[in-house]
Amino acid sequence: MIARRDLLALGAIGWMLPAWADDPLLAVPAAAEQGKLVVGRSRAGAQVRVDGEPVEVGADGAFTFGIAYDRTGSAQIEARSGSRLAHRQVDIMPRIYEVQRINGLPENEVSPPPQVLQRIHDEALAIAQARTRTTDAVWFAGGLDWPVAGIVTSVYGSQRVLDGQPRAPHLGIDIAAPAGTPIRAPADGVVSLIGSDYVLDGNLTLLDHGQGVSTCYVHQSVIAVKLGEHVRRGQRIGTIGVTGRATGPNLHWGLNWFQVKLDPSLSTPTPLPPRA
Ligand SMILES: [Zn+2]
Missing domain, CATH: 2.70.70.10 (Glucose Permease (Domain IIA))
Structure with missing residues (x-):
């Protein structure tokens, strides 16, 4: 049995999981490096916000956002579908540049x-x-x-x-x-x-x-x-x-x-x- 929190931690690869995997309303990686294009998964028709701003959601539920090279802290992701609401945080991993x-x-x-x-x-x-x-x-x-x-x-x-x-x-x-x-x-x-x-x-x-x-x-x-x-x-x-x-x-x-x-x-x- 896979715990729900483990499924969520799988984040961006969420859509590779079989259909029984709890059909999450929102799957994003728990953390992402500076400079990363983050690909998340929701579902078609859901309203997704990244740091409060709406983003597009594809017919297959895919959405995306980018993390600037010097951004720190975390990104806040929210998905709403009907009366359901999901919230996740993506922690930003700092890098050391040349x-x-x-x-x-x-x-x-x-x-x-x-x-x-x-x-x-x-x-x-x-x-x-x-x-x-x-x-x-x-x-x-x-x-x-x-x-x-x-x-x-x-x-x-x-x-x-x-x-x-x-x-x-x-x-x-x-x-x-x-x-x-x-x-x-x-x-x-x-x-x-x-x-x-x-x-x-x-x-x-x-x-x-x-x-x-x-x-x-x-x-x-x-x-x-x-x-x-x-x-x-x-x-x-x-x-x-x-x-x-x-x-x-x-x-x-x-x-x-x-x-x-x-x-x-x-x-x-x-x-x-x-x-x-
Ligand atoms: Zn160049």
Whole structure:
């Protein structure tokens, strides 16, 4: 006999349990790391709130939310279905991030001129706008495959210090591979943004995987998909390049829940590929 509390502790894998498993109204992991895309399970038609804010619930009961890289404490999850109400707490597990020191950048790389700053601003706005999109698709719920085989040169959360000045943490994963190496969709999705020759990101693609979950592909040489196209897991969406601000051919791979930048390597079935 499995105790009810043990079933609840199984959290995100709740839907893998057989039908006799008490049909919980709400199943989430008891704890999750900073940067994690948390996938929970309720039931179709239930109203689910994360920290008081309503989130979408898929036809199969799947819902999701992200934990920011620097968030501490816990997330409060509530599900309501008819007169039934369930509440769970997801404790946030802090991480220790790497520090990356980069020296000797040319001056125009460190402080761009005003017209370039304006472009960077406009491009960031287009990206942020695309990340407001939400649909009831649950393509994120099956996890993410690695989009390319290569060498990881920078991990999520690295604190970058440029010429002694602390900069924003690196909230994605850099994977170096030869130029022209195919990049493949990590899950089904819809192309929600094509960015051509962006200052920082070069050729950029955003994929929408449902419920505000998106992934981004930065520095590509060739983009092989069109805006609005539905892509399948494993489909070639572009190729590794060195466009935008990149020091060599690599993919910057990002995962978002709306504007919250997450760690895609916490959603892949296999751990990080080899480090540089
Ligand atoms: Zn990067």
